[in-house]
Structures are given as structure tokens and as C-alpha cells.
Amino acid sequence: MKDWFEILRPDSLLTPALLFYPQRIARNIEKMIQIAGSPSRLRPHVKTHKCTEIVQMQLKKGICKFKCATLAESKMLAKAGAKDILVAYPLVGPAQILFLELCKTYANSRFSVLVDHEDQLELWDKKGEKISVFIDLNVGMNRTGIQMQEAAAFYKRVLHSSQTNFMGWHLYDGHIHDIAIADREGAVAEAFSGLEQLLNKTGTQDAEITCGGSITFPVHAKYAHRTLSPGTTLLWDEGYASVFPDLPFENAATVGTRVISKPAADTLCLDLGHKAVASEMKKDSVFFPQLPDAKILVHSEEHMVIKTNQAKNRHIGDILYGIPWHICPTVALHYQAAIVENQDLTGFWEIGARDRIYKL
Numbered sequence: 581m582k583d584w585f586e587i588l589r590p591d592s593l594l595t596p597a598l599l600f601y602p603q604r605i606a607r608n609i610e611k612m613i614q615i616a617g618s619p620s621r622l623r624p625h626v627k628t629h630k631c632t633e634i635v636q637m638q639l640k641k642g643i644c645k646f647k648c649a650t651l652a653e654s655k656m657l658a659k660a661g662a663k664d665i666l667v668a669y670p671l672v673g674p675a676q677i678l679f680l681e682l683c684k685t686y687a688n689s690r691f692s693v694l695v696d697h698e699d700q701l702e703l704w705d706k707k708g709e710k711i712s713v714f715i716d717l718n719v720g721m722n723r724t725g726i727q728m729q730e731a732a733a734f735y736k737r738v739l740h741s742s743q744t745n746f747m748g749w750h751l752y753d754g755h756i757h758d759i760a761i762a763d764r765e766g767a768v769a770e771a772f773s774g775l776e777q778l779l780n781k782t783g784t785q786d787a788e789i790t791c792g793g794s795i796t797f798p799v800h801a802k803y804a805h806r807t808l809s810p811g812t813t814l815l816w817d818e819g820y821a822s823v824f825p826d827l828p829f830e831n832a833a834t835v836g837t838r839v840i841s842k843p844a845a846d847t848l849c850l851d852l853g854h855k856a857v858a859s860e861m862k863k864d865s866v867f868f869p870q871l872p873d874a875k876i877l878v879h880s881e882e883h884m885v886i887k888t889n890q891a892k893n894r895h896i897g898d899i900l901y902g903i904p905w906h907i908c909p910t911v912a913l914h915y916q917a918a919i920v921e922n923q924d925l926t927g928f929w930e931i932g933a934r935d936r937i938y939k940l
């Protein structure tokens with residue numbers, strides 16, 4: 581009996597490779613909708629998968645709003661047929677020009693962008709073209725976003741600009757990683773404690789409130805007026821699965837690798853270097869369900885050396901499957917994903933939005 585992640589005939593798969601499992605992705609989409617209560621409440625982030633086919637899977641389920649971080653992702657969304665695209669990133673310089681060009685080229689999609697500072701508004705005003713904006717609020721991530729107590733005044737500035745169309749508020753709480761659900765709910769309540777007062781003060785109770793990430797979106801789902809923005813939930817990873825067992829999502833992506841050497845009796849060298857799996861986290865960058873005791877000894881550009889008591893049972897050329905600790909940057913290392921359905925390799929999907937756009 582093969583495990584869910586194994587390919588029955590792996591000889592046609594070169595490694596290292598990224599693998600997607602659409603049947604599991606589909607179940608994750610269903611769980612997202614079930615938690616949200618309706619596809620209309622979702623604005624999923626595409627940063628994790630960057631893939632047209634996964635966007636289209638969501639479109640078929642009635643999800644019509646999406647969120648992204650790069651202009652390449654926004655272009656991919658528009659080409660895939662998404663009608664409502666939020667670039668959840670402050671754009672400056674040539675990126676503003678390209679954004680305006682995308683708005684014109686893909687006129688069937690509505691594009692919006694984040695703003696959180698007076699200087700950004702001045703830059704947009706100088707472009708002389710009207711844009712749709714969400715005001716980014718800082719609720720503790722301390723990365724982008726205006727402070728809650730300054731937001732009402734900034735909202736007035738947005739309204740007074742002839743070049744901006746206010747769409748709503750954006751709040752990202754990626755700093756909240758409480759393991760216990762009760763603690764997570766408390767942290768969300770505290771971080772968002774000034775929101776209702778802000779909505780009342782600005783009269784924007786009916787504006788869209790896009791908030792939360794993969795960890796907190798079930799908490800935000802309990803607030804009926806909030807739009808939910810999970811992203812990692814589409815593919816999931818070991819980092820979230822091992823720490824947040826209350827979240828019901830399935831691992832739907834792996835990295836395939838092969839044993840290329842056996843440096844010692846208890847070690848295996850794999851063709852899974854930094855260039856094939858994200859390694860920026862303090863934890864081991866990948867978990868091998870076939871070798872649950874494996875520990876990474878050496879990780880370099882093209883090699884990974886692991887220590888395992890089961891090394892003697894593995895042979896050079898054997899294929900292993902790893903679940904990345906952090907799937908989002910892992911996907912960005914690959915230009916395509918091998919598609920596994922019913923344990924057969926059925927094709928490849930392009931990671932279409934992984935490439936940067938360097939020029940207009």
C-alpha cells in the first residue's frame with residue numbers, strides 16, 4: 581500500500597521536483613468555503629501557489645475576489661479570469677506605471693492597491709489616473725500599514741484625492757501565532773480592538789474589510805462583515821500542520837528527491853539543496869514522512885545530508901517525498917509542479933507568477 585504522496589511509477593520524474601496533488605487542493609478549497617460560510621466572503625492570497633490552474637479551481641467554486649503581493653501575480657490572476665484583484669502591497673516608482681498599464685490591458689478585471697502614507701498618495705496623484713485603493717492598517721505586524729489612531733485623518737485625505745476610489749480597509753495579522761485557539765481569538769480581538777470605533781468614526785461600516793491570514797481566518801470568519809484572506813491553506817505545509825492541529829487542511833504539495841550518496845552508515849545525501857526547498861526557517865526545512873526520525877546535518881546549494889536510523893534500508897536512487905516546512909518560498913523556487921492524481925503523474929502546471937517583472 582502506497583502512501584498518499586507516492587507516485588506509482590516515479591521513473592519519469594526528475595528530481596528535485598515540486599509536486600501538487602489537485603484532489604487534496606480541491607478538498608482544501610471546500611474547507612475554506614465551509615469555514616467562511618460562503619465563497620463570496622473569501623479573498624484568497626495567491627502568493628503560496630502562484631498558479632493559474634489553482635486560481636481556476638477556486639473560480640469554479642464561486643470565489644471571485646483574490647489578493648496578491650506582486651504585479652506578476654496580479655497579471656496571472658487577470659489572465660486566469662479573476663474579476664477582482666487586490667495588490668496587497670504599496671507600489672512606488674515604475675511599479676505604479678506598470679499597475680496602471682495592467683488596469684488598462686485587463687479592463688475586465690478590477691484592480692486595487694494598498695496605501696498607508698501621504699507620500700504614496702502624492703505619487704499616485706501625480707500619475708493623473710484614478711485608482712481603487714484599500715487603506716492598510718497596522719494591527720501589530722509592524723511591516724506596513726498606518727496606525728489605527730491616524731487612520732481616520734488619512735481616510736479623509738484619500739477621499740479628498742481626485743485620483744483615488746476608496747474600496748475598504750486591509751488588516752494583516754501575520755504576527756499572531758498563538759497555538760491555543762482561545763489565545764488566538766484573544767489576540768485577534770486585542771489587535772482589532774479599535775476597528776469598530778474607526779468604522780463608526782469614518783462611516784465606513786459597509787466598506788470591505790479584508791483581513792487575516794491562514795492562521796487567523798477561521799477567527800475572523802465569526803465576524804460576519806469581514807472578508808477573509810487565507811493563502812497557505814491551498815497547499816498547507818509542515819510548519820502550519822505540525823503547530824496548528826486545529827486547522828483542518830491537508831498537505832497538498834511535496835518535494836520529490838532521490839538518494840544520491842550514502843556518506844556513512846546512518847546518513848543519506850539527497851539532491852534537495854537550498855535551490856529546491858526554502859531554508860530560511862530555524863526549523864529543519866523539510867519533513868520526510870517516510871523517515872520521520874530524519875535530521876538535517878548539512879544543507880547546501882544542491883545537497884542535503886540527513887541522519888536517520890533507517891539509512892541502511894534506503895538505496896542510492898531511491899525516491900523520497902518531503903513536506904516543506906514553508907511552502908510559499910519553496911514553490912517560488914520551481915518553474916513548474918508535477919501533478920499527481922490517484923498516485924499517477926498526469927502532467928505539469930506552470931508556476932506562472934514566480935518570475936519577476938524587471939521592465940515596463
